[in-house]
Amino acid sequence: MFPDKLHNKLSKRIENDSLRTLGKENNLVDFSSNDYLGFAKSDVIFKNTHQFLIENDLVINGSTGSRLLSGNHSLYTALEKQLCQWHQSEASLIFNSGYNANLGFFSCVPQRGDVILYDEYSHASIRDGIQLSHSKSYKFHHNNLKDLKRLLARYSELNVHIYVVTESVFSMDGDSPNLIAIVNLCKQYNANLIVDEAHAVGVFGIGLVQTLNFEEEVFARIVTFGKALGCHGAAVLGSRQLIDYLVNFSRPFIYTTGLSPHSLVAIKCSYEELVNSYKEEKSHSSSNQLKNNIQFFSQLLEKQYQQLNFIKCKSAIQSCIISGNEKVKSIAGQLQKKGFDVKPILSPTVPEGEERLRFCLHSYNTQEQIAQVLALLCKFA
Numbered sequence: 153m154f155p156d157k158l159h160n161k162l163s164k165r166i167e168n169d170s171l172r173t174l175g176k177e178n179n180l181v182d183f184s185s186n187d188y189l190g191f192a193k194s195d196v197i198f199k200n201t202h203q204f205l206i207e208n209d210l211v212i213n214g215s216t217g218s219r220l221l222s223g224n225h226s227l228y229t230a231l232e233k234q235l236c237q238w239h240q241s242e243a244s245l246i247f248n249s250g251y252n253a254n255l256g257f258f259s260c261v262p263q264r265g266d267v268i269l270y271d272e273y274s275h276a277s278i279r280d281g282i283q284l285s286h287s288k289s290y291k292f293h294h295n296n297l298k299d300l301k302r303l304l305a306r307y308s309e310l311n312v313h314i315y316v317v318t319e320s321v322f323s324m325d326g327d328s329p330n331l332i333a334i335v336n337l338c339k340q341y342n343a344n345l346i347v348d349e350a351h352a353v354g355v356f357g358i359g360l361v362q363t364l365n366f367e368e369e370v371f372a373r374i375v376t377f378g379k380a381l382g383c384h385g386a387a388v389l390g391s392r393q394l395i396d397y398l399v400n401f402s403r404p405f406i407y408t409t410g411l412s413p414h415s416l417v418a419i420k421c422s423y424e425e426l427v428n429s430y431k432e433e434k435s436h437s438s439s440n441q442l443k444n445n446i447q448f449f450s451q452l453l454e455k456q457y458q459q460l461n462f463i464k465c466k467s468a469i470q471s472c473i474i475s476g477n478e479k480v481k482s483i484a485g486q487l488q489k490k491g492f493d494v495k496p497i498l499s500p501t502v503p504e505g506e507e508r509l510r511f512c513l514h515s516y517n518t519q520e521q522i523a524q525v526l527a528l529l530c531k532f533a
C-alpha cells in the first residue's frame with residue numbers, strides 16, 4: 153500500500169495547483185530549453201563527435217566503472233586538460249552533472265565550524281550540497297551587497313573560514329550579481345568565492361568570471377555542459393590541491409559510474425564549436441545570433457511592453473512575473489496552444505507570489521517569433 157503521508161503530500165500538490173508531471177516532446181517554438189546556442193541539435197557537433205570516435209577506434213559504449221576504479225578513460229584526462237586551457241584554470245574535475253558537481257563540492261569542502269554565505273536564490277543543487285555539509289550556512293538577500301557585507305563583517309570577527317556562493321547568471325531570474333564588488337568584499341574579509349556559471353557559459357563568452365578576468369580571484373567555478381554546450385555533465389575548476397581534495401573526499405564524484413567515452417567526445421566537440429563561435433565573431437555565428445536575439449527581446453520590452461512585469465537582465469533567461477500558479481499556468485497553456493513552448497515556473501520552485509513565465513532565448517529563435525510571442529503575452533496577461 154502507498155503510505156498515507158506520501159499520498160497526502162501529492163494531494164496537497166494537486167490542491168495547490170503545483171503538481172509536477174512529465175511533459176511530452178513537442179514541435180512548438182522553443183522558448184523553454186537550455187539549448188541557448190542550438191548545440192544539442194547541431195549536426196556539425198554530431199558529425200565531429202562521430203568522426204573522432206571512428207578515427208580513434210573508440211568503439212565503446214560505456215565507461216565500465218567509477219573513475220577511481222575502471223572508468224577513467226584517457227579521454228577524461230585529455231578533456232580536463234583542455235578545460236583548463238579553455239577556462240584558464242590550474243586544474244579541473246569532470247562530474248556527471250551540474251547537480252552532482254554542486255553536491256560533490258559543497259558536501260565536502262566547507263568543514264565543521266566553517267561558514268557558508270549563499271545568495272538566497274541559489275540553485276537547488278547548491279542548497280542540497282550545503283545541507284549535506286557540516287558547516288553553518290546563512291543566506292544573504294538576492295544580489296544584495298549590503299546584506300552580504302553585514303554577514304561577512306559578523307562572521308569574520310569569529311575567525312572562521314568563510315565561503316561565499318553566487319551564480320554568474322541566476323537560473324530563475326536571469327540576472328547577474330555585481331561580481332566585481334563581490335570579489336572585492338571577499339578579498340576584504342578573506343573569504344573564498346565560489347561561482348556557479350551554469351547559465352553564463354556560452355552566453356557571456358566562455359563564462360562571466362573569465363570575461364571579467366577574475367579567474368585568479370575565485371576559489372572555484374562550476375561550469376555545466378547541459379545548457380549552452382548542449383551535452384551533459386559539468387566540471388569544477390580550481391587549484392590542483394582543490395581537485396586532489398575532491399578526488400579523495402567528494403562522494404558524488406567517487407561513488408558513481410564515469411561518463412561514457414562518447415559523452416566526453418561530444419563535450420570536447422561542443423567546446424571546440426563554442427570557442428570557434430566566439431573567435432569568429434561572424435554575424436551568423438550562434439553566439440552572435442543569441443546576442444542579437446537577447447538585444448531584440450530587451451528592446452521590444454523597453455519600447456512596447458513596459459506594462460509587462462519582466463525582471464531586468466541581459467542574459468538568455470527572461471522572466472515575466474505573473475503571480476499565482478493557476479494564472480501563470482493558464483497563460484502558459486494559451487501560449488502553447490498558439491505554438492510557443494513557454495514554461496510556467498510555479499511555487500514552490502519560486503516563492504509564492506513570484507510565479508513566472510520563463511522565456512529562454514536561443515540563437516535559432518527568429519525575431520518574428522519573438523515579436524509574436526510577446527504580442528500574445530501582452531494580450532493574455
Ligand SMILES: Cc1ncc(COP(=O)(O)O)c(C=O)c1O
Nearest residue numbers: 249250251275323348350376378
Ligand atoms: C545554476 C545551476 N547550477 C547547476 C545546475 C544543475 O546542472 P545540471 O543540469 O547539469 O545537473 C543547474 C540546472 O538547472 C543550474 O541552473
